[in-house]
Amino acid sequence: GVIPRTDEGKPVATRAVFRYFAKIVAKDPSFAKGACHLDACILQITTRMENDVEGNGEGCGDQIERLLLNNPYALKQEKLQQLKITEKCELDEQVRIVGYNQGGEGLLDSGEVLNRDVDFARGYVCKMFTGTEADDQRHLFQPRKEIVVICPTIGGHSGGPVVNDGGEVIGILSRADPAERHRCYLVPTQEWKGLLKRAKKGI
Numbered sequence: 001g002v003i004p005r006t007d008e009g010k011p012v013a014t015r016a017v018f019r020y021f022a023k024i025v026a027k028d029p030s031f032a033k034g035a036c037h038l039d040a041c042i043l044q045i046t047t048r049m050e051n052d053v054e055g056n057g058e059g060c061g062d063q064i065e066r067l068l069l070n071n072p073y074a075l076k077q078e079k080l081q082q083l084k085i086t087e088k089c090e091l092d093e094q095v096r097i098v099g100y101n102q103g104g105e106g107l108l109d110s111g112e113v114l115n116r117d118v119d120f121a122r123g124y125v126c127k128m129f130t131g132t133e134a135d136d137q138r139h140l141f142q143p144r145k146e147i148v149v150i151c152p153t154i155g156g157h158s159g160g161p162v163v164n165d166g167g168e169v170i171g172i173l174s175r176a177d178p179a180e181r182h183r184c185y186l187v188p189t190q191e192w193k194g195l196l197k198r199a200k201k202g203i
Helices: 029-033 072-077 189-202
Strands: 018-027 041-053 065-067 094-099 119-130 145-150 161-164 169-176 183-188
Touching: 018 189, 041 189, 094 169, 119 183, 145 169, 169 189, 183 189
Parallel strands: none
Antiparallel strands: 018 041, 041 065, 094 119, 094 161, 119 145, 145 183, 161 169, 169 183
16 A cells, blocks of 8 residues: 655655555565564565555455556656665664554454554664574574564554654564563564565566
């Protein structure tokens, strides 16, 4: 999904619409060994739907699709916006998590609607965590590096970018602490940049 923009590039509103289909082109290679060290993946846009879809996304599968994959000119015409990224991160640094509040659970039950209005949660960096090779093998998810942020997160924020005061992405929100909901964990930029490089080589 995307937030529509005018011809001048200005956002029409804060509500997103469904517009593209994409495929995963790079993910944590440790999956093949039965573990996971990196809670992130790289997506490549493949097609654009003929018309934007609103609501809860019903009708996406009925749309005529225009091919964007392997068509640099067509993709350029989409004028997609890009956030700057940085590997720099400081303790007590003020950050904002960008996401879509889904009411606390991120689930769509009967009678509920999907929230498509973007929102921001404010917080600060409290710790940079580095794992060890002697990880607990009882757990599938064994992150090597994480940034810990004090920030009230809500279901729907997971996977969203976390930006500093300069608007640069320092990481991607992975999960909230199940014991302390105001504490959350990010995948640092330096961790998923390797996936991005690998994806570019394969595309």
